[in-house]
Amino acid sequence: MTRQDIEKEVRKIFLKEFEVENPELDVNLREAYGFDSIDAIELLLEIEKFLGSELTQDEKKLAMDIRTMNQILDYIEMLASRRAAATEK
Amino acid sequence: MISFLIRYARHTASFCITVILWAYFMFGYLVLLPVIFLPFYLWEKNAPAVFQRLNHLHLRCFFGLGRVLIPKTRYRIAPGVRALRSSIIVCNHISYLDPILLVSLFARQTTIVKSTFFRVPVFGWFLKKAGYIPSSPAEMFGSAMLGNLEDIKAHLAAGGNLFVFPEGTRSRDGRLSPFNKGVFSIARYCNTGLKLVWIRNTDKLFRPGTFVFNAFEKNTIELELIASLNAEDPIHRLPVGAVADQARKIFAEKLASAIEGGDVRENHRIKKNINSE
Numbered sequence: 001m002t003r004q005d006i007e008k009e010v011r012k013i014f015l016k017e018f019e020v021e022n023p024e025l026d027v028n029l030r031e032a033y034g035f036d037s038i039d040a041i042e043l044l045l046e047i048e049k050f051l052g053s054e055l056t057q058d059e060k061k062l063a064m065d066i067r068t069m070n071q072i073l074d075y076i077e078m079l080a081s082r083r084a085a086a087t088e089k
Numbered sequence: 090m091i092s093f094l095i096r097y098a099r100h101t102a103s104f105c106i107t108v109i110l111w112a113y114f115m116f117g118y119l120v121l122l123p124v125i126f127l128p129f130y131l132w133e134k135n136a137p138a139v140f141q142r143l144n145h146l147h148l149r150c151f152f153g154l155g156r157v158l159i160p161k162t163r164y165r166i167a168p169g170v171r172a173l174r175s176s177i178i179v180c181n182h183i184s185y186l187d188p189i190l191l192v193s194l195f196a197r198q199t200t201i202v203k204s205t206f207f208r209v210p211v212f213g214w215f216l217k218k219a220g221y222i223p224s225s226p227a228e229m230f231g232s233a234m235l236g237n238l239e240d241i242k243a244h245l246a247a248g249g250n251l252f253v254f255p256e257g258t259r260s261r262d263g264r265l266s267p268f269n270k271g272v273f274s275i276a277r278y279c280n281t282g283l284k285l286v287w288i289r290n291t292d293k294l295f296r297p298g299t300f301v302f303n304a305f306e307k308n309t310i311e312l313e314l315i316a317s318l319n320a321e322d323p324i325h326r327l328p329v330g331a332v333a334d335q336a337r338k339i340f341a342e343k344l345a346s347a348i349e350g351g352d353v354r355e356n357h358r359i360k361k362n363i364n365s366e
Contacts, residue, residue, distance in 0.1 A: 041235075
């Protein structure tokens with residue numbers, strides 16, 4: 001899964017769930033689009049669906065500090081690589 | 090002259106009934122509950138559950154006393170509402186009596202409470218100990234919010250109910266306000282369906298903006314289960330905002346049918362407000 005694939009999926013989620021079209025990569029989502037912590041929870045559930053596995057509490061906590069699209073992409077990349085590493089083992 | 094005297098006597102009696110009821114209410118929180126709750130607080134691991142039960146009993150007594158002192162107000166609670174367990178209950182909000190009526194119905198219950206109430210001495214402490222959830226952004230952000238969500242999940246799994254008023258505040262004019270989508274996200278996080286409960290006529294007993302109970306008008310307070318949106322229903326695959334819109338639509342339809350079939354006074358009041366929009 002490339003970063004472009006992840007970005008495409010996240011943009012789809014933003015459009016469908018939060019009615020935000022093409023959010024900019026480095027703007028603060030809270031300030032620019034009113035993205036709040038309830039939205040963050042919703043995003044986590046969508047990320048779980050996307051990855052096909054549940055997130056641990058620690059992983060969820062990490063997501064609570066996310067402010068920008070780029071940070072979301074970094075976060076999903078990190079989760080995907082963790083899962084890939086776990087599968088390889 | 091006679092009608093003036095009758096009005097005066099009724100107003101005085103209503104005032105006295107109000108004082109008795111609120112005095113009992115406050116006595117419960119300031120004296121009864123602390124005395125009974127303290128040992129549980131010190132030695133019981135699951136103090137919130139104990140407090141919820143005590144609070145439930147206290148408010149059952151409050152409404153029991155209310156039934157005795159205000160016999161003209163009757164209560165019609167649908168069996169389907171009384172039987173709710175492990176549910177997220179979504180209600181319209183028309184009076185300050187709504188949350189305490191719901192607490193009086195369910196032994197295990199929690200809700201999202203305006204954060205200002207948590208700053209009220211004694212009462213705020215009880216709210217915290219009872220496991221109620223503050224609505225302030227500071228408490229609903231970051232890991233605090235995740236903790237709250239996990240607590241709600243455990244509470245539902247233990248048979249408790251979460252009741253929420255998605256309008257955020259009570260309606261002062263009978264109209265339905267826009268719904269906050271928070272509770273719908275919580276339902277999705279907890280993988281729990283939603284029970285939509287329609288509350289009617291609590292605002293006739295305790296009108297917004299007044300202090301005195303309306304003790305001498307015939308009234309029936311009703312709670313009705315108007316819809317269940319189960320977690321496995323196709324609607325839950327829609328975005329949360331769409332689920333919130335669907336739930337609001339169901340309440341709006343109920344309000345419209347209440348206007349058509351309800352009592353004349355309510356019809357005029359709500360119709361007047363809707364027409365003035």
